[in-house]
Amino acid sequence: MRRRTASTSNGTVNRSRVFSKGTLVLMACALGAVWVSVAFTQELLFAHGLGAQAQALSRQNAQLTAANQGYAQDIADVASGAAAEEEARQNGYARSDEKVYLISQPVPNRGTASPSPVAATPHPKVDVTSGGPNPIAAILGWVGRHL
Numbered sequence: 001m002r003r004r005t006a007s008t009s010n011g012t013v014n015r016s017r018v019f020s021k022g023t024l025v026l027m028a029c030a031l032g033a034v035w036v037s038v039a040f041t042q043e044l045l046f047a048h049g050l051g052a053q054a055q056a057l058s059r060q061n062a063q064l065t066a067a068n069q070g071y072a073q074d075i076a077d078v079a080s081g082a083a084a085e086e087e088a089r090q091n092g093y094a095r096s097d098e099k100v101y102l103i104s105q106p107v108p109n110r111g112t113a114s115p116s117p118v119a120a121t122p123h124p125k126v127d128v129t130s131g132g133p134n135p136i137a138a139i140l141g142w143v144g145r146h147l
Contacts, residue, residue, distance in 0.1 A: 091135045092142070104146070 019027075077083040094100050 092138060 074083070077086075
């Protein structure tokens with residue numbers, strides 16, 4: 001038979017401990033497992049966020065690449081002179097060897113005489129690389145001729 005010795009503490013005999021060594025070890029292991037699972041979950045969320053951010057940056061890079069290709073095409077057009085001709089045509093200029101037709105509203109009859117046809121004035125030859133005539137003055141001149 002095993003002998004037991006009495007443990008006394010403040011007058012209490014054979015008082016049992018609140019937590020045994022096994023219970024403390026089990027609680028420490030459970031706390032460690034919870035800590036590891038929380039850390040793993042945080043890593044997964046962080047990796048997912050980085051993946052989404054990488055996809056967004058990839059889409060943005062594709063858009064920037066397309067815009068850069070458009071700018072490169074514009075630069076090539078300007079270098080070849082095609083853009084200058086297009087800009088001049090948008091401002092109402094034409095080449096000297098082209099026929100220009102002006103399409104407008106019919107003028108109402110003022111009296112019995114029929115209106116005489118207006119002779120078309122040739123457009124001035126414009127060198128768009130040196131700036132040419134002032135476009136605002138050309139528009140005001142056109143308005144003055146047609147009113």
